[in-house]
Amino acid sequence: MPAPYAARRRAVDQWFTYPVDSDDLIDELHRIGLRYGGAPGTVLPTRPDVIILRAGPVVVKAHNPGAEPEALAERMRAAAHPALRGILLRPVTEEVFPVGDRLVTVWPAGTPVDHGDPDAAPWEDAARLLARLHAVPAGDLPPLRAAGGPARVASTVARLDGGSAAELVVRRAFTTLPEPGTVAGDGPGTLTHGDWHMGQLVRAPGEWILIDIDDLGLGDPAWDLARPAAWFAAGLLDPAVWHRFLDAYRSAGGTAVPPAGDPWERLEIPAQAMTVQLTAAAVATAEREGRPLDEVEQILVDACLRIVQFRDARHRVPTQ
Numbered sequence: 001m002p003a004p005y006a007a008r009r010r011a012v013d014q015w016f017t018y019p020v021d022s023d024d025l026i027d028e029l030h031r032i033g034l035r036y037g038g039a040p041g042t043v044l045p046t047r048p049d050v051i052i053l054r055a056g057p058v059v060v061k062a063h064n065p066g067a068e069p070e071a072l073a074e075r076m077r078a079a080a081h082p083a084l085r086g087i088l089l090r091p092v093t094e095e096v097f098p099v100g101d102r103l104v105t106v107w108p109a110g111t112p113v114d115h116g117d118p119d120a121a122p123w124e125d126a127a128r129l130l131a132r133l134h135a136v137p138a139g140d141l142p143p144l145r146a147a148g149g150p151a152r153v154a155s156t157v158a159r160l161d162g163g164s165a166a167e168l169v170v171r172r173a174f175t176t177l178p179e180p181g182t183v184a185g186d187g188p189g190t191l192t193h194g195d196w197h198m199g200q201l202v203r204a205p206g207e208w209i210l211i212d213i214d215d216l217g218l219g220d221p222a223w224d225l226a227r228p229a230a231w232f233a234a235g236l237l238d239p240a241v242w243h244r245f246l247d248a249y250r251s252a253g254g255t256a257v258p259p260a261g262d263p264w265e266r267l268e269i270p271a272q273a274m275t276v277q278l279t280a281a282a283v284a285t286a287e288r289e290g291r292p293l294d295e296v297e298q299i300l301v302d303a304c305l306r307i308v309q310f311r312d313a314r315h316r317v318p319t320q
Contacts, residue, residue: 110202124248131254147194148215221256226270
């Protein structure tokens with residue numbers, strides 16, 4: 001088996017860095033934090049495209065520069081709706097603040113999953129929350145557009161701009177995938193998180209709850225299980241953990257997979273697509289840092305190569 005799970009998270013989840021942005025933006029985040037949190041703010045490490053400032057009991061989030069105002073406003077209204085209480089973190093205010101080229105929102109502060117203690121990760125709690133999210137009738141909420149998960153795969157692959165062997169494998173794997181939306185299942189009407197991973201949970205105040213609405217929308221709920229499914233298929237997630245997660249999701253009535261039997265008819269394509277996305281991000285990081293692929297990054301590239309071989313073999317099977 002590869003290195004322990006805690007040491008592998010850099011390549012299979014988010015890459016945490018200290019964001020760098022304009023002093024004017026940071027100053028405005030401090031002002032918003034002081035207004036809603038009543039305390040001086042501190043910028044926290046997060047993804048390169050997002051800035052998070054903690055100010056007392058609130059966090060102020062500057063979303064990525066490409067965030068669409070109307071889409072974010074729709075998602076804020078949904079997050080504040082009573083139908084999602086206890087499932088998705090409710091914003092401090094539904095207001096979206098435009099600050100330069102950023103959109104800024106305000107949320108209650110919570111305690112994230114301790115990535116230094118992977119054995120304590122709340123896999124079952126996460127599974128039950130996802131099952132509850134997927135059970136919320138979309139018609140009970142303000143109108144929402146499509147979830148952002150499938151489109152994220154293509155945009156991540158599109159950022160590869162070199163000709164290394166690893167990039168060629170990623171691009172080839174991507175071209176073998178069916179178009180998003182062709183997975184059999186519940187169709188486009190199910191409420192989905194759109195970008196779920198273990199970093200999208202906090203305790204607030206004493207219960208685990210889902211966070212991050214940037215990709216919330218309507219789609220196939222199987223995409224919300226795609227990341228742990230991809231880790232498991234690549235050998236990067238302990239099989240016992242995967243089965244705990246899957247069993248808890250099914251026991252809670254989750255609709256992304258059948259209640260019993262083989263789940264991979266629903267999960268195969270989303271998991272393969274997520275593998276491509278994770279690998280594209282990992283390869284881009286290694287090339288940006290000017291270093292060879294590490295062990296986990298190579299495992300992901302190898303998983304993409306297996307996707308190519310698997311899908312090519314399917315196309316070669318003669319029809320009757």
